[in-house]
């Protein structure tokens with residue numbers, strides 16, 4: 294599957310630049326994760342590429358079909374769960390999935406069979422006959438995902454499908470997505486960086502409508518200054534090194550971010566002093582902060598500059 298944009302831009306109300314000159318080209322199956330703060334342009338990107346919204350300028354393509362000029366053929370290839378989408382409360386889960394499938398061209402029988410299968414995979418089989426209004430928030434969200442996944446559309450857009458879900462429900466959805474990603478391209482926006490790190494085969498960072506970077510987690514990590522983190526569990530640990538960033542977590546716990554050379558250079562000292570420690574690669578959260586700067590720190594600096 295291929296997703297491509299050239300100079301894609303969207304300006305709302307002639308002044309709000311929600312997307313600015315975005316050019317990307319991915320030829321892949323798996324999960325393409327889009328991260329960014331609120332207002333970064335994630336939903337705008339999803340809506341344009343899923344033919345729901347016209348760009349102000351630039352082009353977007355799904356499998357080489359233009360999302361504006363060839364919207365009809367793009368729509369046959371894609372399935373979408375918009376942000377905030379919820380099932381109709383008066384339909385049962387099975388009716389929800391099967392009516393969607395019939396609308397996509399499956400026969401009544403096929404739609405029912407596939408619908409049941411999808412609900413089983415999501416652990417919703419016991420809820421088949423209940424009205425959707427009786428489902429929990431997590432179950433409703435799973436149902437929306439089940440609906441598009443069951444369609445066998447090769448390109449699936451999920452706009453923040455896990456926002457607000459409890460940890461367990463999120464993990465269940467992650468498992469489903471990992472299983473379903475093999476022969477398709479799943480475009481997943483999220484503001485849980487942990488989720489993007491676990492699921493994203495490719496990760497795009499957007500900020501204020503602009504592309505910050507795009508790549509696999511290893512590519513992104515290789516571009517930041519502090520790709521390693523040393524976690525030291527000792528009250529006696531003190532450090533005065535440049536080129537590292539020290540974050541005291543608690544009295545007994547300190548995190549030190551730095552390059553491989555700097556971090557491993559500290560290890561002999563820790564071993565000699567019998568301090569407990571681990572060395573890990575920086576998480577996507579830390580990478581994201583290094584790319585964009587910690588917003589709190591940014592605000593503080595702004596205040597200092599006054």
Ligand SMILES: Nc1ncnc2c1ncn2[C@@H]1O[C@H](COP(=O)(O)OP(=O)(O)O)[C@@H](O)[C@H]1O
Pocket residue numbers: 305306309310311329330331332333334335336337338
């Ligand atoms: N329909 C709209 N009309 C006007 N402005 C909008 C509309 N949708 C989004 N925006 C603005 O565009 C920017 C990007 O929004 P959005 O794409 O929803 O970002 P995200 O999904 O990353 O939170 C924000 O500043 C938002 O306020």
Ligand SMILES: [Mg+2]
Pocket residue numbers: 335336337376452453
């Ligand atoms: Mg959004």
